[in-house]
Amino acid sequence: MREFGIYIHIPFCKSKCDYCNFYSIPLTKLKNTYNSNFTEFYLGLLIKEIEINIKKYHLENARIKSIYFGGGTPSVMPSVFFSGLMEFIGKNFKIAVDAEITTEVNPESCDLEKLYGLKALGFNRLSIGAQSFDDGVLKTAGRIHNKNDIYSAVNNAKKAEFGNISLDLIIGLPGQTKNIFLDDINHILDIAPEHISAYMLSIEKGSLFYKIYNDKNCLPAHKSPEFIGEEKIADYYIILCEILSGQFYEHYEISNFAKKGYESRHNINYWNRGEYLGLGPSASSFLKLEDGKEIRKTNVPDLEKYIRNISRDNCEEESGRIKKRNSGQNKNDGDFAEILTKNDKINEEIFLSLRTSHGINEKRLRELAGSEIIDRFIKEGLMQNFKDNISLTLKGMLLSSEIFARIMA
Ligand code: SF4
Structure with a gap:
């Protein structure tokens, strides 16, 4: 279900x-x-x-x-x-x-x-x-x-x-x-x-x-x-x-x-990248569509615009609002929605798992991010092995934004 x-x-x-x-x-x-x-x-x-x-x-x-x-x-x-x-x-x-x-x-x-x-x-x-x-x-x-x-x-x-x-x-x-x-x-x-x-x-x-x-x-x-x-x-x-x-x-x-x-x-x-529905101005949702696509959408962070959108049954797809990431759409201009690319999904899997103490399966992480950079993070004391998984050390948690930027670079 x-x-x-x-x-x-x-x-x-x-x-x-x-x-x-x-x-x-x-x-x-x-x-x-x-x-x-x-x-x-x-x-x-x-x-x-x-x-x-x-x-x-x-x-x-x-x-x-x-x-x-x-x-x-x-x-x-x-x-x-x-x-x-x-x-x-x-x-x-x-x-x-x-x-x-x-x-x-x-x-x-x-x-x-x-x-x-x-x-x-x-x-x-x-x-x-x-x-x-x-x-x-x-x-x-x-x-x-x-x-x-x-x-x-x-x-x-x-x-x-x-x-x-x-x-x-x-x-x-x-x-x-x-x-x-x-x-x-x-x-x-x-x-x-x-x-x-x-x-x-x-x-x-x-x-x-x-x-x-x-x-x-x-x-x-x-x-x-x-x-x-x-x-x-x-x-x-x-x-x-x-x-x-x-x-x-x-x-x-x-x-x-x-x-x-x-x-x-x-x-x-x-x-865990589970589905959720966000309601109200500025709320975000993550939903999986029947054709296998995944969508992230964010309601406009403005009460009056939100009221207008809801009053006219605003649907992002029908009004052509679904955009790819980096399309330049300003989130404050209206509701925002994007269908995730394969790369988006990979990045999310890495970043979201690494936020948690159990981390991510080591083999999977090496496949997704490449072994060289992972070995470097371990050497720098930012990541650690735990059973079959890799997670951030305390130092890594403090520098998580930097680590994520380096993985994406
Ligand atoms: S203004 Fe204060 S109470 Fe309101 S959301 Fe921000 S932190 Fe919370």
Whole structure:
């Protein structure tokens, strides 16, 4: 039976964090533009998008093995939104009995009543955006929660009987000294979540940090955040990996750690090149067509354009939007879709497998990338053999982008 995961993007946040370049709109802006029935309206759009995709990609009767609400901030949505969407998904697909159903929540919008409601709807995993436990660091990053809010969110999650909690941490936020970072780790160990995602800060185009970083006159010197250099961030990452492995967390992917049996199944499906359907502005999908072709598509990261596209049943293929990679189409101009070439598939197989701790079968990797470069990576201490597989070492994980670029060169 055809199986896939569903990702639902909620592009709304209470306010914008200074490091963030994900597509999301502050709620205040939304309220000025749309009327109070917007939740219902957005639910209707997502339902319509599911209907379009079922018809177009013959997804009827497929089995859903994971559902993930991400954002943005899904926890700003009212319970009626989650129940409406879950009901529609349940009616149109078979949800596997053991499906992993996750929503991201932010500490300040994670009240007990909402969590009870989510639990009753079948949600069995929460991903809490902690990022740091230092109130000063959180403030500098533009977060609107504090350390106490994180603890309340975790307590609420436990009261609502969520037995699978993931905490997000950012490594290298401005002002995060080594002591503050060690303190962050101590708080995480104190909470002992089943899963931890730890991302190294990168200054992304589109974020306020990017603007400040590239324009020294953007803010008066005393107000400018103190950015931490890459070297320090790499040190922090190694410290975190070492401490967590001593606490029985498996470092199962570059940025992810889990207690045994609590690896994120939704994300594992991405790295295994399993099918998934992404819904909402900026959401991506990977689908396998009946003729053997594979398609990756990304919705336009713009709410108004997304509304227009869904309202007119936009179909990328019919409007001639399917392009080959490097065709020059700007993703921001509209929905984007591409049929993968043989080379794309090979590259994806290498990069996605190498993100994980089990890596890729050695014989297969040598066939795909060539033995010479693999031997060089092993010699440089960036890759290692493990049984029949090859995986990245810790140093290799830190330099993964460079390794992937060298393989593709
Ligand atoms: S980091 Fe999360 S909460 Fe902050 S603006 Fe981005 S999506 Fe919203």
